[in-house]
Amino acid sequence: MSSCNKKVLNRLKRAEGQIRGIQKMIEEEKECIDVITQLSAVRSSVDRIMGIIVAENLQNCLQNPEEDLNVQAQKIEQAVEMIIKK
Template sequence: MASCDKAILNRLKRTEGQLRGIQKMIEEEKECVDVITQLSAVRSSVDHIMGLIVAENLKNCLENPEADADLQHKKIAQAVKLIVKK
């Protein structure tokens, strides 16, 4: 998951920058609608990051199955549950 890790970290850093920008907007008393728009963008970014992580873990689970079929099923079910939960 090394290349995926780098992409996820880059997305997290961008999201962190967006959050700092929102803090500055609040300090500068920017319009509520502008702050909410940016918060929505951050939420979307975090949802996307979560999807990437779950997808990568599910892919890994399918490519490298557990010897115990019940454990394999539980891991896949957990990944699907995380995806559906969104």
């Protein structure tokens, strides 16, 4: 497993723990603002995870280019679009 995959999995596990915490907060009828704050933290965490994955794939694409330049350009364009959509 690559170091990037380990990093992504660790971040996903952390986000999973945060979501479980939010579920518990809702069960305990915690204040809405507290729940929203935690949901915002999870959203930020997921955004960072997506960024790591896109950056890794883009780096791989540039370091190991496709023989077909059109395919290569398409992959790079997809990665840029994913970054822009954030």
